[in-house]
Amino acid sequence: MIDMKVSTANLKAVPVLRVPESAEEDNEEQLVDSVAERIHAAKKPVLLVDGEIRGLGVVPHIARLVETTKWPTWIAGFARGMIDETIDNVYGLYASKYGTDEEKAYFEGADLVLHFGPHLTNTNTFIFTTIPKAEATISFPRNGVNIGGKLHRDIPTRRFLDKLLAKLDFSRTVKIQSPPPKIKPATSALSKDLPDSGAIVQQDFFPLVSTMFKQGDMILTETGTAAYGGRLLSLPADCRFFTCVTWLSIGYMLPATLGAAVAYREVLQKSSKQNGETSATTAKTPAHSGRATLFIGDGSFQMTAQEVSTMVREKVPVTIILLNNNGYTIERAIHGRTQAYNDIAKWNHEYVLGLFGQTEEQRRRNYTRVDNWGQLKAAMDKVKVAEGGEDNGEVRLVEVFMDQEDCIGALRDLMDRQINQGPGAKGGATTS
Amino acid sequence: MIDMKVSTANLKAVPVLRVPESAEEDNEEQLVDSVAERIHAAKKPVLLVDGEIRGLGVVPHIARLVETTKWPTWIAGFARGMIDETIDNVYGLYASKYGTDEEKAYFEGADLVLHFGPHLTNTNTFIFTTIPKAEATISFPRNGVNIGGKLHRDIPTRRFLDKLLAKLDFSRTVKIQSPPPKIKPATSALSKDLPDSGAIVQQDFFPLVSTMFKQGDMILTETGTAAYGGRLLSLPADCRFFTCVTWLSIGYMLPATLGAAVAYREVLQKSSKQNGETSATTAKTPAHSGRATLFIGDGSFQMTAQEVSTMVREKVPVTIILLNNNGYTIERAIHGRTQAYNDIAKWNHEYVLGLFGQTEEQRRRNYTRVDNWGQLKAAMDKVKVAEGGEDNGEVRLVEVFMDQEDCIGALRDLMDRQINQGPGAKGGATTS
Numbered sequence: 001m002i003d004m005k006v007s008t009a010n011l012k013a014v015p016v017l018r019v020p021e022s023a024e025e026d027n028e029e030q031l032v033d034s035v036a037e038r039i040h041a042a043k044k045p046v047l048l049v050d051g052e053i054r055g056l057g058v059v060p061h062i063a064r065l066v067e068t069t070k071w072p073t074w075i076a077g078f079a080r081g082m083i084d085e086t087i088d089n090v091y092g093l094y095a096s097k098y099g100t101d102e103e104k105a106y107f108e109g110a111d112l113v114l115h116f117g118p119h120l121t122n123t124n125t126f127i128f129t130t131i132p133k134a135e136a137t138i139s140f141p142r143n144g145v146n147i148g149g150k151l152h153r154d155i156p157t158r159r160f161l162d163k164l165l166a167k168l169d170f171s172r173t174v175k176i177q178s179p180p181p182k183i184k185p186a187t188s189a190l191s192k193d194l195p196d197s198g199a200i201v202q203q204d205f206f207p208l209v210s211t212m213f214k215q216g217d218m219i220l221t222e223t224g225t226a227a228y229g230g231r232l233l234s235l236p237a238d239c240r241f242f243t244c245v246t247w248l249s250i251g252y253m254l255p256a257t258l259g260a261a262v263a264y265r266e267v268l269q270k271s272s273k274q275n276g277e278t279s280a281t282t283a284k285t286p287a288h289s290g291r292a293t294l295f296i297g298d299g300s301f302q303m304t305a306q307e308v309s310t311m312v313r314e315k316v317p318v319t320i321i322l323l324n325n326n327g328y329t330i331e332r333a334i335h336g337r338t339q340a341y342n343d344i345a346k347w348n349h350e351y352v353l354g355l356f357g358q359t360e361e362q363r364r365r366n367y368t369r370v371d372n373w374g375q376l377k378a379a380m381d382k383v384k385v386a387e388g389g390e391d392n393g394e395v396r397l398v399e400v401f402m403d404q405e406d407c408i409g410a411l412r413d414l415m416d417r418q419i420n421q422g423p424g425a426k427g428g429a430t431t432s
Numbered sequence: 433m434i435d436m437k438v439s440t441a442n443l444k445a446v447p448v449l450r451v452p453e454s455a456e457e458d459n460e461e462q463l464v465d466s467v468a469e470r471i472h473a474a475k476k477p478v479l480l481v482d483g484e485i486r487g488l489g490v491v492p493h494i495a496r497l498v499e500t501t502k503w504p505t506w507i508a509g510f511a512r513g514m515i516d517e518t519i520d521n522v523y524g525l526y527a528s529k530y531g532t533d534e535e536k537a538y539f540e541g542a543d544l545v546l547h548f549g550p551h552l553t554n555t556n557t558f559i560f561t562t563i564p565k566a567e568a569t570i571s572f573p574r575n576g577v578n579i580g581g582k583l584h585r586d587i588p589t590r591r592f593l594d595k596l597l598a599k600l601d602f603s604r605t606v607k608i609q610s611p612p613p614k615i616k617p618a619t620s621a622l623s624k625d626l627p628d629s630g631a632i633v634q635q636d637f638f639p640l641v642s643t644m645f646k647q648g649d650m651i652l653t654e655t656g657t658a659a660y661g662g663r664l665l666s667l668p669a670d671c672r673f674f675t676c677v678t679w680l681s682i683g684y685m686l687p688a689t690l691g692a693a694v695a696y697r698e699v700l701q702k703s704s705k706q707n708g709e710t711s712a713t714t715a716k717t718p719a720h721s722g723r724a725t726l727f728i729g730d731g732s733f734q735m736t737a738q739e740v741s742t743m744v745r746e747k748v749p750v751t752i753i754l755l756n757n758n759g760y761t762i763e764r765a766i767h768g769r770t771q772a773y774n775d776i777a778k779w780n781h782e783y784v785l786g787l788f789g790q791t792e793e794q795r796r797r798n799y800t801r802v803d804n805w806g807q808l809k810a811a812m813d814k815v816k817v818a819e820g821g822e823d824n825g826e827v828r829l830v831e832v833f834m835d836q837e838d839c840i841g842a843l844r845d846l847m848d849r850q851i852n853q854g855p856g857a858k859g860g861a862t863t864s
Binding site: 302303305306309310312313345346347348349350351352354355356357358363 | 734735737738741742744745777778779780781782783784786787788789790795
């Protein structure tokens with residue numbers, strides 16, 4: 001064991017990141033001109049924003065394009081939370097055939113798709129159905145520009161977009177007269193007749209539960225039907241949203257929630273301190289308790305549940321919405337719908353918070369069981385924190401019971417195929 | 433996904449393992465003669481048995497030597513459960529300076545140490561203190577014979593011991609007249625004055641708790657102070673014992689208990705069936721419920737606790753003795769006695785069995801909290817299963833509270849060194 005004091009000077013130095021020079025420097029100016037010309041000439045353009053824009057450092061560039069052009073904009077799952085979905089011309093997640101016919105028709109009829117930060121995994125593209133047709137597309141993958149299928153390499157994305165934005169004349173970009181209708185799932189869910197005693201189904205659950213979110217919320221969806229159904233969430237402005245788009249590592253999002261919520265708390269404390277030092281009235285970030293909301297299935301929860309005790313110990317404000325659909329529903333949809341390997345041990349989740357550090361009184365107060373719409377609405381009133389409202393910082397757990405074959409979208413198609421094959425089909429037999 | 437039926441024929445075929453021919457065939461006979469001669473000539477011999485004998489397939493060979501020569505025999509941690517420690521000439525674990533002075537003096541005064549299946553990790557040798565001096569030792573590592581420090585390679589151990597046993601004339605081996613006194617920790621613990629209200633300490637806990645074991649029990653000790661203190665356990669005859677001797681992977685032994693207990697159940701069922709087919713009265717294996725007892729610390733338990741739910745689901749009879757000493761005691765002994773990184777989140781273990789699938793009534797019945805000797809004795813009466821007694825098959829949890837710096841043996845030395853360094857010493861400062 002070595003113990004010695006080392007200087008903290010290097011921890012304070014802010015590294016200077018320099019954009020490297022490109023090998024295609026001469027060509028780059030022509031490409032900027034060419035892309036700008038396409039943008040000026042487009043009659044029916046759309047924007048498609050994906051999550052690599054964060055790593056590329058171009059979120060502000062894209063936000064400016066979205067807000068200035070007011071062109072219809074769709075988001076890939078990975079980019080949710082990076083672009084404000086409450087803006088009129090932002091339609092939220094692009095879901096191709098799993099979304100509305102109007103949006104799909106409009107998107108596919110575009111004469112220009114600007115595709116930023118593509119991350120083309122099957123999960124992030126609704127099984128490759130949301131990738132726009134190459135001939136209408138200019139895409140911006142990491143350090144490249146792809147025009148109509150031809151990739152120009154070694155062009156730093158941020159530098160290119162800096163130049164492009166400087167070149168664009170927004171008085172020349174088309175004003176969209178007939179955008180597709182924007183559906184607000186949360187609003188439609190509220191107006192829907194969901195009987196108090198009716199069983200919870202994912203198709204209505206996620207829109208309805210979205211109504212409890214407010215500006216600045218942190219929301220996370222764990223792999224499985226939680227992330228799949230979570231595509232139906234309506235996100236508030238200034239939302240921190242994390243979902244799984246690539247590796248789908250089961251159990252990851254629960255400890256990730258702990259880490260993200262600790263980081264968010266530090267950001268809020270720092271922001272609050274900075275605002276306090278200048279003027280309390282000029283604070284840009286609204287007061288927020290830093291509470292994070294995690295959606296996670298019962299199967300995933302069993303992988304990493306013990307980190308709930310670290311949340312309790314570190315007093316990290318987290319609300320866990322546990323979707324209890326009796327096992328690995330996403331796996332049932334894919335293979336072996338009624339096989340024993342998709343069943344899990346039964347947990348009595350009312351003891352979770354007690355085991356993981358809360359007192360008997362706390363665990364009873366912070367656990368809520370939901371079997372129907374009436375109980376869900378009551379639970380939402382109980383756990384949500386109003387804008388600027390008090391938050392006691394305790395971990396809360398809402399267990400929502402759903403049918404073990406309830407799922408949406410592409411998963412629904414897979415599940416229906418399993419059901420139609422019958423119990424004797426591939427992997428469909430019940431083991432004794 | 434591919435679904436097709438494959439033949440199970442290969443699963444039924446028993447592989448035939450052939451002992452390979454040795455390159456030293458000519459020399460091997462001379463070596464057998466030489467080792468036999470040393471055994472016949474020894475005046476003060478001892479046996480030291482280590483755990484590689486299981487993989488080498490020579491457990492019966494060693495058992496025969498132990499029982500026939502009646503020479504004083506010691507066991508390394510890895511070999512516990514392979515040799516019956518209730519036999520008079522078997523002294524249990526050899527602990528060198530951490531054991532009794534009489535045993536150490538006798539062992540070190542031996543003119544011949546037969547050392548079988550050595551596994552020379554620091555954990556399995558009390559930090560290398562139990563390795564016998566080379567000049568008096570003939571050791572049998574994997575496929576070799578080491579005589580006085582000279583290793584003869586490529587000699588299959590089982591074949592060599594087959595030949596050696598055939599060659600030995602047990603009428604010529606020395607009869608030991610003055611063996612060292614054999615301490616029976618369990619007996620001494622029972623006769624010790626442990627006041628009902630006295631706090632539990634490891635030095636007396638493990639001997640005392642040994643008194644609840646019976647023939648055929650399966651016992652497991654997880655890495656940490658559980659395995660370290662578990663060296664003080666007295667094992668019953670026909671014991672299945674598993675401890676950690678090499679990698680010390682934290683949390684491993686809990687799911688290992690699940691697996692071992694499932695396997696034991698299958699062995700018992702098969703044995704019971706076979707006995708039933710011939711004659712119920714000739715059954716060699718005594719009736720045993722297959723209950724396994726796991727000793728595990730509170731820190732380790734947090735790593736893999738969820739597998740308790742699989743035990744409950746699969747109705748595997750396991751008793752968990754959870755040593756709650758408030759964090760990573762073994763790490764406190766090694767480094768950073770009062771550092772925050774050796775603290776853990778507080779769990780309320782009375783909810784463990786409830787969360788992991790037992791009913792409210794079951795979890796209350798099967799959880800026992802122990803703070804002192806009186807409660808420990810009551811808990812032992814409650815959880816132990818008498819010979820041939822009824823066992824309802826439920827998972828039981830006994831939580832035993834101990835001081836966070838309570839440990840034994842070499843760990844005690846390390847902890848005392850940490851304490852003597854004071855709070856300002858290496859890693860000893862409390863972080864705020």
